[in-house]
Amino acid sequence: MKTPYDLAIIGAGPAGMMAAVRASQCGVKVVVLEKNRTPGIKLLMTGKDRCNITNAQTDPLKFADHFGKNGKFLLSALYCFGVEETLRFFNENTVQTKVERGGRVFPESDQAKDVQELFLRLLKEHGIVLLCNSKVKTIVHRQNAIEKIVLDNDKEIIARNYLISTGGLSYPRTGSTGDGYTWAKQLGHTVIKPQPSLTPVLVKEPWVKELEGLSLKNVSISVYQDNKKKDERFGEALFTDSGLSGPIILDMSKSIGNLLALGQAKLFIDFKPALDFNVLDKRLLRDFEENKNKAIKNILPGLLPKKLIPVIISLAQIDPEKKGNSITKDDRKRLRLLLKEFPLTVKSLLGFNKAIITSGGISLKEIDPKTMRSRIIRNLFFAGEIIDLDGPTGGYNLQVCWSTGYLAGEQAARAGG
Numbered sequence: 001m002k003t004p005y006d007l008a009i010i011g012a013g014p015a016g017m018m019a020a021v022r023a024s025q026c027g028v029k030v031v032v033l034e035k036n037r038t039p040g041i042k043l044l045m046t047g048k049d050r051c052n053i054t055n056a057q058t059d060p061l062k063f064a065d066h067f068g069k070n071g072k073f074l075l076s077a078l079y080c081f082g083v084e085e086t087l088r089f090f091n092e093n094t095v096q097t098k099v100e101r102g103g104r105v106f107p108e109s110d111q112a113k114d115v116q117e118l119f120l121r122l123l124k125e126h127g128i129v130l131l132c133n134s135k136v137k138t139i140v141h142r143q144n145a146i147e148k149i150v151l152d153n154d155k156e157i158i159a160r161n162y163l164i165s166t167g168g169l170s171y172p173r174t175g176s177t178g179d180g181y182t183w184a185k186q187l188g189h190t191v192i193k194p195q196p197s198l199t200p201v202l203v204k205e206p207w208v209k210e211l212e213g214l215s216l217k218n219v220s221i222s223v224y225q226d227n228k229k230k231d232e233r234f235g236e237a238l239f240t241d242s243g244l245s246g247p248i249i250l251d252m253s254k255s256i257g258n259l260l261a262l263g264q265a266k267l268f269i270d271f272k273p274a275l276d277f278n279v280l281d282k283r284l285l286r287d288f289e290e291n292k293n294k295a296i297k298n299i300l301p302g303l304l305p306k307k308l309i310p311v312i313i314s315l316a317q318i319d320p321e322k323k324g325n326s327i328t329k330d331d332r333k334r335l336r337l338l339l340k341e342f343p344l345t346v347k348s349l350l351g352f353n354k355a356i357i358t359s360g361g362i363s364l365k366e367i368d369p370k371t372m373r374s375r376i377i378r379n380l381f382f383a384g385e386i387i388d389l390d391g392p393t394g395g396y397n398l399q400v401c402w403s404t405g406y407l408a409g410e411q412a413a414r415a416g417g
Contacts (some may be wrong), residue, residue, distance in 0.1 A: 002142075002398075004029075004031075004157075004158055004159070004161040005029050005030065005031045005157070005160070005163050005410055006023070006028035006029045006030065006159060006160045006412075006413065007019075007020075007023050007028055007029075007030045007031075007159055007160065007162070007163060007409070007413065008030075008031050008032075008033065008149060008157050008158075008159035008161075008162050008163070008221070009030065009031070009032045009162075009163045009165060009182065010033050010136055010162070010163070010164050010165065010166055010180070010183075010343055010383070011031045011032075011034065011164065011166035011167060011386075012033075012036075012040065012130065012132075012165075013035035013039070013040060013042055013043070013165060013167050013384060013385075013401065014040065014042075014043055014119075014267075014384065014398060014401035014402065014405065015165040015167075015383035015384025015385070015400075015401035015402075015404055015405035015408075016032060016034075016039075016165035016166075016311045016383065016384065016405065017032070017039060017040060017119040017122075017405070018119075018383075018401065018402050018405030018406050019163055019165060019330040019381075019405040019406065019409030019410065020032050020123060020126075020128050020407045020409060021119070021123070021126060021128070021234070021414070022081075022291050022405070022406045022409030022410050022411065022413070023409035023413040024126035024127065024128050024409075024410055025126065026374050026393040026409070026410055026413035026414065027413065028412075028413040029127075029130070030126075030128045031129040031130075031131065031157060032123070032128060032129065032130050033131050033134045033149070033151070033157065033383050034130065034131065034133075034134060035133070035134060035179075036132065036133070036134045037133055038132060038219065039116070039119065039120065039123070039130065039132065040115070040119060040212060041351075042167065043112055043115055043116050044112045044113060044116060045112070045396075046112060046356075046398060047104070047106060048297075049111075049112050049113065049267065049416075050106050050107070050110045050111070050112055051087070051106065051107060051111075051112035051114075051398075052066050052105065052106060052114065052393075052394065052395040052398065053090060053097060053105045053106065053395060054084065054087070054105045054395040054396075054398060054399040054402065055083065055085065055102075055103045055104060055394045055395035055396050056099045056103035056104075057106060058083045058084050059371060060075055060078035060079055060082050061075070062250065063078060063082070063083065063396070063399070064078060066391045066392055066396050067251060067389055067390070067391045067396070070364060070388060072181025072369075073342075073364045073367075073369045073389065074369075074389065074400065074403065074404075075176075075369070076369045076407065077369070077372070077400075077403035077404045077406070077407045078399075078403050079412070080403070080406065080407045081402065081407060082399075082404050083399060083404060085406075086223050086399060086402045086403075087105065087186075089402075090115075090118070090334070091109075093118055093122065094118065095109075095114050095115060095118050095368040096108040096109075099114070102247075102392050103394060103395070103412060104395050105395055105409070113236050113392075114128070114132065127336070131394050134151050134152075134153075134155075134375060135151060135152040135156075136149055136150070136151060136179065136183070136379055137150050137151055137284075138150045138151045139183050139186070139187065141152065141187055141377065142413055143311050144376065144377055144378050145377060145378050145379050146162045146187070146377060146379055146380055147163050152156055157158060160379065160416070161379045161380070161381065161391075161412045161415055162257065162380050162381070163381040163382070163383060163408055163409070163412055164180045164183060164184065164380070164381075164382055164383075164386060165180075165280065165382070165383045165384045165385060165386060165401075165405065165408075166179055166180030166181070166386055167358075167385040167386060168194055168357065168361060168385040169194050169196070169352045169355075169358045170196065170197075170198075170352055170355040170356060170357055170358050170385075173179065173265075174348070175201060177188050178194065180362075180386045181194065181361070181362075181386070182289040182329050184362050184386075186376075187332040187364055187376065187377050187380065188376045188377070189363065189366050189374070189376055189377075190362075190363040190366060191360070191361065191362060191363070192360040192361060192362075192363055193360050194252070194358050194360040194361060194387045195254075195257055195358070195359045196257070196349055196350070196351050196352045196354075196355030196358065196392075197253060197254045197257075197355055197356070197358060197359035197360070197366050197390045198251070198254075198355060198356035198357045198392070198393055199250065199255070199349050199350075199351065199352075199354050199356065199359045200243055200244065200245035200249060200354055201243045201244050201245070201253060201256060201267070201346055201347075201348075201349060201350070201351045202242050202243040202247050202346070202347040202348050202349070202350060203242070203243045203244065203267070203344045203345055203346060203347055204344075204345040204346075204347045205312060205344055205345060207314075208239060208241075208242065208243060210310070210311055210343070210417045211308065211311060212239055212240060212241040212400070213238075213239065213307075214239040214269070214305060214307045214308060215236070215237075215238050215240070215246070216236060216237045216238065216239075216246070216269070216305075217235075217237070218234070218236075218273070218393045219234070219235075219236075219237060219270060219271055219273065220232060220233070220234045220269075220270040220273040221233055221237060221244075221248050221249065221252070221267055221268070221269050221270070222267070222268045222270070223252060223255065223256055223259065223265055223266070223267055223268075224266045224268065225259045225262065225264065225265050225266075225267065226263070226265075226365070226417060228254060229261050230259055230265075231252050231255045231256075233248040233251055233252055234245035234248070234273060234340055234389045235247050235248045236248060237249055237269070238342040243344075243347070243350070244267070244344070246375055247393050247394075250356065250392075251393055253349055253355075253371035254348060254359050254390070255351065257349050257359075259345060259346075260349070261348040262346065263278030263385070264345070264346070265346040266341055266343060266344065266345055266346065266353055267343070267344040267345075267346060268341045268344075269341075269342040269344070270339075270340050270341065270342075271304065271308075271339050271342065272303075272340065273342070275289075277336060277340060280336050280339060280340065281332060283303070284303075284327075284332050284335060284336065285332065285382050285390065287300075287303065287324070288300055288324035288325070288327045288332075289301060289304065289324070289325075290324075291324040292323065292324045292325035293323055293324070293325070294323065294324050295320060295321045295322065295323060296313060296318060296319075296320060296321075296322050296323075296324065296327060297309060297310070297313060297320040297321070299324055300313070301314070304339075312335065312342075314351035315338055316331065316334040316335050317334065318331050318334070318335070320397075325333075327363070337402045338414075356393065356397070357385060357391075357397045358385055358390065359390045360384055360388055360390075361385070361386050361387050361388040361389070362382050362387050362388060363388055364387065364388050364389070367382055367387065370406055370409070370411075370417065371415070372407050372408035372411060373408075373412075373413040373415065379415070381408040381411065381412045382404075382408065383401070383405040383407075383408040383409075384400065384401045384404060384405060385397070385400070385401065387400075387404065
């Protein structure tokens with residue numbers, strides 16, 4: 001008996017919508033189930049509401065390297081639908097793009113809603129059935145195949161093939177509450193423990209609140225444990241009211257989280273990575289000699305952001321009114337150390353509520369990378385954040401959604417039930 005749909009997709013995020021469009025292009029009948037009132041809610045939040053569509057790194061091998069040891073899994077999807085194909089897809093569908101610092105690709109309009117509206121239009125144009133406010137209650141399976149999906153209102157969805165693209169646990173208020181992990185486990189899949197990734201860091205020092213909003217550029221931040229350097233990044237960071245955020249911190253948050261599971265971790269900020277200790281000392285000595293009669297609080301603005309100066313002076317235990325000609329060698333030594341190794345004690349990661357992406361998910365060993373098909377359930381596919389893949393900031397993680405979604409949609413359309 002012919003089934004009502006060829007492909008039923010659970011989750012209308014970027015991966016699910018891309019899969020739906022591609023499957024429909026391949027000539028099959030698709031239904032998309034979304035528990036929110038509208039698709040693509042998380043898309044509206046990405047890239048600070050501008051939607052960092054992808055990264056301009058077009059070499060699949062170099063792109064995959066950003067995902068560490070799991071990156072090899074991505075290669076088939078990237079060769080099928082990589083960065084170049086993604087850019088062409090958006091540009092041919094009225095969303096023109098631009099490349100910014102770090103290879104980040106955004107819509108020229110700087111409006112994430114343009115990306116969401118593009119997919120809403122494509123879903124409609126391709127005759128894809130979109131069922132919003134449709135929460136899945138259970139997935140019924142027998143042996144190694146799914147038979148049907150039962151919704152909360154007891155409506156049944158029957159298809160030849162199924163795809164789960166429900167995302168992870170980041171920003172749960174958008175609907176990412178881990179439902180897909182539960183269903184995957186029930187279907188026999190292994191779920192690598194989900195953890196927040198690309199998330200701000202909380203620190204123990206209470207005075208960090210005084211630095212809230214201070215943006216740092218061209219700094220180096222290292223994370224240490226047991227007096228050993230474990231990770232280091234160069235670039236931009238941002239002080240929050242209780243810690244640090246910004247590209248460097250977000251990209252290090254996964255390794256910081258792993259270290260916290262083993263014990264205490266400390267961060268050290270080098271505000272002047274271009275200057276070694278000796279050169280920096282000469283710079284300080286020159287500044288103090290040239291401003292002999294000025295208070296130190298009025299000398300340091302030539303070297304540091306204004307907001308940082310009171311904190312640095314306080315931690316260095318120097319009177320802010322102390323004149324340049326009174327600064328001692330020990331004063332300079334303490335200042336130099338703070339400028340090169342500004343210490344912060346990590347309290348915790350901020351968690352899933354502020355995490356951009358989820359680390360962990362469906363084990364890659366149980367998914368065929370050439371098709372995104374489950375190795376356990378013959379008519380099941382996966383795509384997007386639900387898979388155990390997470391990369392750095394800069395558009396890498398959305399590209400995973402486009403690539404795996406496209407590949408899964410294409411292969412699900414071609415596969416038998």
